[in-house]
Amino acid sequence: MKAVTYRRFGGPEVLTLSELAVPEPGPGEVRVRIVVSAVNPTDWKARAGSGFVAEPELSVPHQDGAGVVDAVGAGVTEFSVGDRVWTLLAAAHAPLSGTAQEYTVLPADRLVPLPDEAGFDEGAAFAIPALTAHRALTVAEDGPRRLAPNALSGKTVLVSGGAGAVGNSAIQLARWAGATVISTVSTETKADLARAAGAHHVVRYTEGNVAEAVREIAPDGVDLIVEVAAGVNAALHTAVLRPRGTVAAYGDDGGTGSVALDFRQNVLLNTRYQFLVLYTVGFDRLREGAEDLNAALRDGRLRLGPDHGLPVHRFPLAETARAHEASEKGVTGKVLIEVS
Numbered sequence: 001m002k003a004v005t006y007r008r009f010g011g012p013e014v015l016t017l018s019e020l021a022v023p024e025p026g027p028g029e030v031r032v033r034i035v036v037s038a039v040n041p042t043d044w045k046a047r048a049g050s051g052f053v054a055e056p057e058l059s060v061p062h063q064d065g066a067g068v069v070d071a072v073g074a075g076v077t078e079f080s081v082g083d084r085v086w087t088l089l090a091a092a093h094a095p096l097s098g099t100a101q102e103y104t105v106l107p108a109d110r111l112v113p114l115p116d117e118a119g120f121d122e123g124a125a126f127a128i129p130a131l132t133a134h135r136a137l138t139v140a141e142d143g144p145r146r147l148a149p150n151a152l153s154g155k156t157v158l159v160s161g162g163a164g165a166v167g168n169s170a171i172q173l174a175r176w177a178g179a180t181v182i183s184t185v186s187t188e189t190k191a192d193l194a195r196a197a198g199a200h201h202v203v204r205y206t207e208g209n210v211a212e213a214v215r216e217i218a219p220d221g222v223d224l225i226v227e228v229a230a231g232v233n234a235a236l237h238t239a240v241l242r243p244r245g246t247v248a249a250y251g252d253d254g255g256t257g258s259v260a261l262d263f264r265q266n267v268l269l270n271t272r273y274q275f276l277v278l279y280t281v282g283f284d285r286l287r288e289g290a291e292d293l294n295a296a297l298r299d300g301r302l303r304l305g306p307d308h309g310l311p312v313h314r315f316p317l318a319e320t321a322r323a324h325e326a327s328e329k330g331v332t333g334k335v336l337i338e339v340s
Helices: 041-048 120-125 127-137 165-176 188-197 210-217 234-240 263-269 283-298 317-328
Strands: 002-005 016-019 029-039 064-072 084-087 103-107 111-113 156-160 180-185 201-204 222-227 241-249 272-275 312-316 334-338
Touching: 002 317, 016 317, 029 084, 029 120, 029 317, 041 317, 064 120, 084 120, 111 283, 120 127, 120 334, 127 165, 127 222, 127 241, 127 283, 156 165, 165 180, 165 188, 165 222, 165 283, 180 188, 180 210, 188 201, 201 210, 210 234, 222 234, 234 241, 234 263, 241 263, 312 317, 317 334
Parallel strands: 156 180, 156 222, 180 201, 222 241, 241 272, 312 334
Antiparallel strands: 002 016, 029 064, 029 103, 029 334, 064 084, 084 111
C-alpha cells in the first residue's frame, strides 16, 4: 500500500511516498481504509521535532482521518466491515498508525462512527479542531460539561481568531449550543469567514480598541474566551471578562511561550484559566466530545466549506509535503489529503 513516511525530523522535504505492507489487525484492533486524511499544525510540528514524539525511526504522520472499516480483530464487537468511521489521535497511537496512508490499524476505542449526515471530508476535518473547541467550551466553572442545543444559552463566548480551524469549530459549536458569539479577526476577509461560521459579532483587532468594542457588545463582560493567542491577549482578557469568567487557552500565536498575567486584576475577577491540549485530556473526555460532535454533525450544525467559514484545500497523497508546506505557511482554511 502507499504511505507517506519520514525517518528523521525536518521540513516537508523529509516526507516520502513509500510502499508498506498492509497491516493486519490484532485482538481489539480495527483496520481502516483511509479515504481522507487531514493536516493539523500538530502534524507538521511533530514532523519538525517540536511536538510530543521522540526521534522517529519510521513514522506515518497525521492524527485525523476518515474512512471505511476494512477488517476487525478478535474481540471487536462495536464495528463491522463497511462501517464509516473517523479517527481519534491516530498517529499518537504508534509510529506507523497515522492516517497519511491507504490503510491503518488502530484500537477500536480510537475510532468513532461517522454519521450518515456527514461525509469523509467532515470526519477528517473536524476531529482535532472541533474536539479542541469542544474542550474549550466545556471547562468553565459555571458552564456545561457537554454540548447540546441550549447548553450555552444565555452565555456570551469570545472566540479569538475565528477564521482558524479551531476558531471556526468553536463558533459553530457555540452557536449550536445557544451562545451569543463574538469573534476577533485580523482582516475583513477573515471577518467574512467568521460571520459565515455563525459569529453574531466580529471585531477586527487590527483597528480600534478591541476591549471597548467587545464591551459595547457585552457590557457585563463575556463568560468565556476561546483563546489562540494567550500571551498577546492576556491584557484583553481582564478587560472583557465578567467576574468568574474563563479563558480556555489552546494556543500562543504570536507569543513568546510564556504568559504574563496581571495578578490583581485576575484575582478581582476570580478568573479561571484552563490550558488545554488533547493528548493529555483523557480518553473519557475525548469520547464525550466525539459524541457531541457527532450530534452536531447529525443536526447539520458543524459544516465544512467557504459557505460555513472554512475553505478546503485538497492535495493528493503523493503531494503531502506540499500540503504540510501550505499549512505551515498559514493558509486560511482546512488542508485535506485525498487518500483513496
